[in-house]
Amino acid sequence: MSTTPAREAGRSQAPGPGVLAVTGSTGALGSRVAALLADAGRPQRLVVRSPERAPKLPGATVAVADYGDAAAAEAALSGVDTLFMVSAAESVDRVTHHLTFIDAAIAAGVRHLVYTSFLGAAPDSTFTLGRHHYATEQHIHASGISHTILRDNLYLDFLPHLAVDGVIRGPAGEGRVAAVARDDVADVAVAVLGAPGRHAGQAYALTGPFAITMEEAAATMTAVxxxxxxxxxxxxxxxxxxxxxxxAPAWQVDGWVSTYTAIAHGDLAGVTDDVERIAGHPPIDFAEVLRRAARV
Structure with a gap:
């Protein structure tokens, strides 16, 4: 586990979740978080760009806002105490949109922000898109808002999509990646959203139970x-x-290729116990992710 000190700058830490807002509920991670909250009977506000795509969940209301629209975001987040912010889709304007949305959340009076970042986010991350997350994290720290950062490894759910015609191709060498299941990240997020004050100022490194090579990933896919x-x-x-x-634009191709070079460099190989400590259960492995996907 790694931690970062909370910089409150006059803002109090959130003692409890209060009014919850969830972004990304039309996507793979946010939809899981929203569904878990609904299953637990937790009211929530789903902040979406396209209201017709918002999931129909008990206890959920819908507000419309784009990350890059400050006025709409501030209105959508009015009265919210705790915000789960899934990082925006990859784009050339991603960081600008993140910062706009965070500033709008603060202006709206949000007391605690839970942000999905990337493992090892740094200004010189080998995985070039990890630099977007570093810039976003720095803005969160500087803003003084109470926060929790979830630094996710690559998603195990994503690995099958690396294969084209059954072949994963890339410069990963014999490097290993401790990729994590979206289900486990969602479980951690829900635990944090239930007691944000307890997790204020923390940055959790979320990984799977062990690190695998791309050759091992292919072998597991073959077997399952x-x-x-x-x-x-x-x-x-x-x-x-x-x-x-x-x-594709150069920045996007850089992201695709550096996914593999980050693995080759060992940047994503470390395994933590943060999923088990926060979610209360061990993380699942790649084979179980594949089996769950096959049952859907």
Whole structure:
């Protein structure tokens, strides 16, 4: 576990959850958090861009706002005590949108912010998109708002999407990644949202139970999904070349390739016990993630 000191700058820490708001409820992580809160009978406000896509959950109301629209965000968050903020979709304006939304939350009177960041977020993260999270974290610290940071490793749920025609290709070498299940991150988030004051100023590193190589990931997919998968090593130059046909902007291709180089460098290999300590149960492994997905 790693911690960062809370900088309150005159703002009191939230003693309890109060009025809860959840962003990202139309996405893979936020929808899990919202559903768990609803199952527990917790009222919540779902802040979404497209109200027609918001899940229909008992005890949930819907407010409309985009991260980049300060006025709409402030209105949507009025009266909210605790906010679960899922990081925005990857874009060239991602950090600007994050900062706008955080400032709007503070202006609206939000007392505690729970933000989903990335493991090892730093100004020079090998995984280039981790730098977005570092900039966002720095703004949160400087703002003085009571906060909790969830620094997620790569998602185990994401690993199957790395395979194209059954082959994972990239410059990951023999590096390992302690990827974490979205289900476990959601469980941690719900635990934090239930007692935000207890977790104020904390930054939790959320990982799976052990670290795996891409070759091991392919082997697990083969065994569980009963069809062949493999890992094919690329050089960095080959990785850029093999992705050129997508026509994606340079910053996005950098993110794709650096996903693998971060694994190769060992940046994502560390295993923590933060999921078990906060959620109250051990994290699940890749095979269980695959089995759960197959049952949906």
């Amino acid at each position: 999904l009963n069809r062949p998968y493999s890992y094919e090593e690329e050089t960095v130059e080959e990785a850029y070349a093999s992705r050129a046909h997508y026509g």
